[in-house]
Amino acid sequence: MKLFEIKINAGFFASGLLALAVLGGGCRQAGQAGKPVIGASMLSLQSEFIVKVKDAMEAEASDRQIRLIVNDAQRAAVTQVQQVESFIAQGVDAIILNPCEMEASSPAVQKARAAGIPIINVNSETTAEPDGFVGSRDEESAEIALQHIASLLRGKGNLVIMHGYMGQAAQLKRAAATKTLLADFPEITILAEQTAEWDRAKAMSLMENWIQSYGNRIDAVFAQNDEMGMGALQALEQAGLKDKVIVVSIDAIDDALRAVKDGRLDATVYQDADAQGRQAVQMALDFIQKRDSVEERSVYIPFRLVTRGNVEEFLK
């Protein structure tokens, strides 16, 4: 109770200070206290992975004495653009953008650049080129997963593929990479592919239906994310087919890591949310401090295959 009061008072005090600063006619309201301010607009804080990136950003920001304002764009590019506009109006020192969409989020990048505020894209790209980029190459995740499947199948067998939400950047890139990579393995046949909309329950139903129509002919499942991979896994287990079918998916969420450890899921692909978040904040700080002399303007954080052999290092 006491603590709570103090907090309130502190907040009150801070806003009082801010008000004073505004009254005093400071040129940049947000940056007054001396701490640099970074505004971040995130794709969706309902996504487990994005939440992890955000957590890493917050951790890094507090390590480096930076004020970080995080906004949730709730998957709407329009909202995202508005959020960036208000960051610009507030006069933040740098912006981190976790784009909703390649095209539709581009105006956010253009506006920030026009306003002279450095903008860094994290995790995914926009058509408009930002000042900096921290992320991973989405294609790489699918390549790693499929390489693993191909090697487990010894280059021969029947595959089914679960897509994410059709038309989203991650789905498109992972699908494109799948096609390119499978060209090298002519003896791997795609039996069926279908969307399960990143959703576990939908993936379960889809897998059940596939088991019904293809039965024992399925040798491997590639799911574009772990939620769907877990759904497929559960359906296979219920049908008593898990021993015969390889399941590999992407993201390395906690559930999937545990399943890998238990030997249920064959592999997942780890996307390093922690590194993405932290490096994005570091790069933003670089831009604030060094302006145009920043050298490294795009950082690609590699994906890593997680199998039973190395799962321990990913489990916390």
Place this chain on the structure above:
Amino acid sequence: MNMNEPLPLVSKLAKRNYLRKYGMLTAFLLICLVLSLLTPGFFSIQNTTIILRQVSINGILAIGVTFVIISGGIDLSLGSVVAFTGVVAALFAHPGEYPLIIALGMAILAGLAIGGVNGLAVTRGKVAPFIVTLGMMTIARGLALLASDGRPVTGLSDSFNYIGGGSVLGVPIPVLIFGAIILLSSFILNKTRLGRYLYAVGGNEKAAYASGIRVNSVKVLSYMICSGLAAIAGIVLASRITTGQPNAGLAYELDAIAAVVIGGTSLSGGIGSIGGTVLGVLLIGVINNGLDLLNVSSYYQQIIKGAIIIAAALIDRKK
């Protein structure tokens, strides 16, 4: 037979009822026939079990919303309530912490509470059901994210997971729950005073009020039944995917309402049946399953499903 005018109207109504009831059933059987001819695996006990298990969640939701629609309301918050109650159940379902009944009880209580709030806002607050439940859709989603801290709640006990994954004598437990709810709901709607009052309130709220029916209580109860059933669906879903997912159940209310409409329940209230809703649920389920079996592209799947909903409504309008 005497020659007064109402008679042709009666037979017209009877014909309409025939189309309403059996038109959809005929369409359903036809679709099943076509699918069994096209896909070898469709017509089998195993696939039937699979379809029933897949439809059970939408089925439970659709039955719940049937209550609300018959009484003249609508509930758009279902999907979010599924997520919220699923998370609540999951939070209390870690192995060795609470007995299973606590997890189930808390989820159902949460559902009933949300239904109560919806109902009170509609009756006491006199806000349109569409608006109230649209607001609740967002609130419940927020509660789900808050309760789960935005992350899936995992590591649930085996006994909890058994609800969604287990079966008794070859029948999956979700199907058994769905079946029990069908029986209980038909009983309530057809055999109890509450059921009669639900139809009366939906058929003509003013007349029901003037007849001395406690209209407000009946409406609140309908919302509570609806959200309570959504909580059961939430439990089944969480248990089936072995996690409490705060972003599960997106747009589930639309599938549920679609099933109700396909089943011939009037969106303006007063007309409808559980049997019709179950038929609507099965129709959607069979189509989903059949199109997957045929490996129809998901783009076409969406178009086909939409066309069937409109066709159902057309059959309904046909006199």
Place this chain on the structure above:
Amino acid sequence: MELLRAENISKSFAGVRVLDKVHMKVDGGRVHALIGENGAGKSTFMNILMGMYPADEGTVFVRGRPVHFAGARDAMQYGLSMIHQELLVFPELTVAENIFMGRQPLSRFGWIDTRTLQRKARELMEQLGVDIPVAKKMKELTIGSMQMVEIVKAVSNQASVFIMDEPTSAITQKEAEILFRIIALLKGQGKAIIYISHKMDELFRLADEVTVLRDGKYIGTRSRAGLEMGELISMIVGRDLDKLYQKQKTFPGPVLLEARNLCSEGVRNVSLEVRRGEVLGIAGLMGAGRTSLAHALAGMEKITSGEIRLNGQTVSINSPRAAKNKGIGLVTEDRKQWGLIPDASVKQNIVLRSLKKHSRGILLDQRREKAVADREMERFRIRAASRNQAVGSLSGGNQQKVVLSGMQLTEPELIILDEPTRGIDIGAKQEIYQYIASLTTRGKAVILISSELPELLALSDRILVMREGRVKAEMERDKASQELIMQHAMAE
């Protein structure tokens, strides 16, 4: 001159013959009344004339030439126009726009020329001697004025035959007078009017000829001259009715309900008492507060001040439910809105109010419901295909009887009837009169609200006249007369 003739029109719906060789000949410059009980086939017949349904047999002639209409549009081109009972207007559009709907005069540039539109509308209005502001939105008009607009619209369509389906059922006396004047005017211009109504006095006042239908059959056409009320009624109902209004001697008992200084929405400081075995009539114009008073007494409207005593004890009636439990039953004026669940069956509507009494705990007792419904349908002579027929498809009189029987089943001591015979046929009216009489002989108290003064005078023991929410006069039956009542009902 003959404008319209229908010969041997027959029509069946699903194997049931609803019109059987019906004739009608309508001359210009005449008002031809079409009457019959609800369900006699009048509406079907008119719909066939207007081309809404094809006839199975028979021919329609317009000015001597056989015609086949494929719809109301065809019929309108031949000069037929129908003023519907339920008006089909565009409430958000202006009067002028409604009149010229679908054939607005366009300006040179192709857009709708509002000024010309309104000028033409005003001219039409003047021709008919009506004064309705043409720029007003339709929804702001009274029903009577809307009806007038419909007539103006028909005139602008060059109509020569006007079909009016119960035009006075929802308008005030004053508006009715204007309507009658317009009818006379149209008649003078050589137009023909087919006039459908239940109101005998109107028929005798307006009609030149009367055609009677009963159970889909053509009964006959009579000229007004030499036609007697008794003959007409027996043509309509097919049996000789006892005198239409007949009052048995009543013996009022102790006071059952007493209201003191009652105030509520539309009711100002009303005091009254009703005795057992007595019919208390309430007269007044529309909007005088009669319905509001009925609603206040039956818990439908909040009582803001004043006191109600039942059997000498002060009671609080704050909901229809409370009223029902205290033995007050109301049959509302508007049965569509307050009285019936249209999609539900006759059976369900009959037992709805008394459902608790006829069920076992929370469970329904279907067998008992069926028995009760069958008994009530017989007692009230409700004509329906079966107890499972949707009540919305019954005729007005039968619907009203369903409402009455449903109310009756709650075993009320005080029965409030608000316009119980509005829009129903003579046969059903007679049955309702008998019912009211039977209530008083069983020691119930009745409050009867009616706009039909002969009915009110015949049935009531005492009459209160209301105006502007207040009781303006109270009179014993033998001292009351239509003139006296109207004097008090109109402004001083």
